[in-house]
Amino acid sequence: MAFPELLDQVGSLGRFQFLQTVALVVPILYVTTHTMLENFSAAVPSHRCWVPLLDNSTIQDSVPGTLDPEALLAVSIPQGPNQRPHPCRRFRQPQWQLLDPNATATNWSEAATEPCVDGWVYDHSTFTATVVTKWDLVCDSQALKPMAQSIFLAGILVGAVVCGRISDRWLPESAQWLLTMGKLDQGLRELQRVASINRKRTTGDTLTREGLLSAVQELSGAQDSTTLGALLHMPGLRLRTWISMLCWFAFGFTFYGLVLDLQALGSSNIFLLQVLVGVVDIPAKMGTQLLLGRLGRRPTQAGSLVLSGLCILANTLVPYEMGSLRSALPVLGLGSLGATFTCVTVYSGELFPTVLRMTAVGLGQMAARLGAILGPLVQLLSIHSPWLPLLVYGAVPVLGGLAALLLPETQNLPLPDTLQDVQNQAVKKATHSTPAPSVLTSTRL
Known part of the structure; x- marks a missing residue:
């Protein structure tokens, strides 16, 4: 009896296969959901440097005149990508000349700016807090976020290697693999277990060690x-x-x-x-x-x-x-x-x-x-x-x-x-892909 026939007898698609699929899918869903949370728990909100004119009420009150926050932002933060306030630089001193209507936002040099030495101000309209805002993973520290993600994924890899052995305690071995490796008793027990879970206990009881020998002969091959x-x-x-x-x-x-x-x-x-x-x-x-x-x-x-x-x-x-x-x-x-x-x-x-x-x-x-x-x-x-x-x-x-x-x-x-089956497939493919000799060539031969 061939192995596919054995599998059909004990149930090739039944309760056993359903339970095994659920046991595998549930952990995968959990890990995937946890991974996708990175988009929210590690989101990078809009940010700019902390500057006294905008974020220190005492200094802001000492500014002469009545300048709105946009004007104070223009003289405190240079323009960055996409014509928005630069997220990582600020002016060393307020650039009051930029308030002149004839002045342009590019009338400043790199030497007139400095990094965000006093920290950042984040936009909390979408995210109240993230790990990025908590630990300031921006600008010179922005590389830490993808590095942390890589370390997290490396942990999943290590867990897969370590827990792979542990999973063998509750995930059954492939009966076909067991028979291929000559482990008849274990293969028989797994097939009987599948039949029992699939409510085909009678069929499972009729399976014997001798009845698997024909399947083993077909599956036997390059165990070495x-x-x-x-x-x-x-x-x-x-x-x-x-x-x-x-x-x-x-x-x-x-x-x-x-x-x-x-x-x-x-x-x-x-x-x-x-x-x-x-x-x-x-x-x-x-x-x-x-x-x-x-x-x-x-x-x-x-x-x-x-x-x-x-x-x-x-x-x-x-x-x-x-x-x-x-x-x-x-x-x-x-x-x-x-x-x-x-x-x-x-x-x-x-x-x-x-x-x-x-x-x-x-x-x-x-x-x-x-x-x-x-x-x-x-x-x-x-x-x-x-x-x-x-x-x-x-x-x-x-x-x-x-x-x-x-x-x-x-x-x-x-x-x-x-392995011999793979070699046979390769030989068959090579045979079919070899062009037949032409009539002229056959005549010459």
């Missing part, structure tokens, strides 16, 4: 090459492994780099932008399931990555004043990255044999976590140019999408169980 080295050195698996890791990395790098700093996308309403990201993500993931069945794995994987990268790259050409378009393009790009995640999860499981499947998927998820750690740090490039982070975020998924075209298509193909 189930190490990480086989993924990185075997010709049939090496290319799949590196490209799969690149796709995982591109997702984690770009997604977390953008989604942890939605303010950088140019929207004036970060709450609405957060809702749009969530709303777009749901149909994107549902639509991906349809595309995987219609177009196949390889076109869907490549297309979702390239589309997300092009949306982000296009945003570098949009003027800052067009806030709606600057927000719409990244939201579309993030939706495409959601499709990328769905696709790479399915695709990775079909590219590798059973004996190495979880190792390969785990390696890909490690690459995604590494990309997530590096993603927020790219925001530091905005010090040199505001469009440089978007250029990097867009280029990486485009390269990953193009590389995905080198992977084999797995739609409607049986899952490989052994």
Whole structure:
């Protein structure tokens, strides 16, 4: 009896699979929600330097005449980006000459300014307080925010490695993997457990150790090459492994780099932008399931990555004043990255044999976590140019999408169980791709 038939008997889709999915989804939802809170708990409100003329009532009362706050702001704070008060510099002395109607706001030199030595004044109209306002993570200290985000994501990576072993106590091993590794007794117990939870106890009781031997014979194979080295050195698996890791990395790098700093996308309403990201993500993931069945794995994987990268790259050409378009393009790009995640999860499981499947998927998820750690740090490039982070975020998924075209298509193909199955697929692909000899060549031969 083949293993798929065994799985159908004990219940391939029942209560057991539902409970296992819930057990995995609930922690993921918690971690994702906690991660997205960074957009609010670490939001950067508008700010300027503290200046005596505006923020010290005693000195303000000594100013001759009746100058309004806008005039006092003009003589105290130089203009910064987008013709707004500079967030990190102030005049050493009030520039009264700027009140002259014939004077321009650029009639001052860098030497006439100084950093915010007395602290900052923040706009509390949207956020009463954030970690940025509490610890002044602005100007010269603005690099601390993405560094803290990277450390947080690095902690998730460490937790995944450490807690992976702990999860084995309550997440059952794959019965197919156990049989492949020759662990018949454990495989039998897991299949009987699945049958019991799926209310097919009678079927589970009929399963015997001898009845699994036929399935073991079909699954038997390269148990001696189930190490990480086989993924990185075997010709049939090496290319799949590196490209799969690149796709995982591109997702984690770009997604977390953008989604942890939605303010950088140019929207004036970060709450609405957060809702749009969530709303777009749901149909994107549902639509991906349809595309995987219609177009196949390889076109869907490549297309979702390239589309997300092009949306982000296009945003570098949009003027800052067009806030709606600057927000719409990244939201579309993030939706495409959601499709990328769905696709790479399915695709990775079909590219590798059973004996190495979880190792390969785990390696890909490690690459995604590494990309997530590096993603927020790219925001530091905005010090040199505001469009440089978007250029990097867009280029990486485009390269990953193009590389995905080198992977084999797995739609409607049986899952490989052994390393020999992968080698057979590679040989079959090479045979079909070799052109038949022409009539002229055959005649000459």
